[in-house]
Amino acid sequence: MVENCLFCRQQRPVTGEGLLIRGYFICAACEAKITLLYREDPDYDFYLNGLKKIWHSPGDGNCEIMAEEFRLW
Ligand SMILES: [Zn+2]
Numbered sequence: 001m002v003e004n005c006l007f008c009r010q011q012r013p014v015t016g017e018g019l020l021i022r023g024y025f026i027c028a029a030c031e032a033k034i035t036l037l038y039r040e041d042p043d044y045d046f047y048l049n050g051l052k053k054i055w056h057s058p059g060d061g062n063c064e065i066m067a068e069e070f071r072l073w
Pocket residue numbers: 005006007008009010026027028029030031
């Protein structure tokens with residue numbers, strides 16, 4: 001299991017903050033960044049590509065729920 005943030009490589013805090021989805025960790029800071037992300041944002045593609053890695057990983061099924069959560073669809 002990857003315990004470093006998918007985006008900024010920050011190690012998962014022992015407090016358990018952030019998201020853990022299918023073995024991928026997204027830290028609280030990046031989670032907040034993603035939820036505030038807009039298509040015009042220069043970082044948009046970077047974060048979207050990272051999320052696609054999770055969406056396209058084996059065991060698909062709840063992609064739409066995630067997409068809704070991050071408002072990126
Ligand atoms: Zn991060």
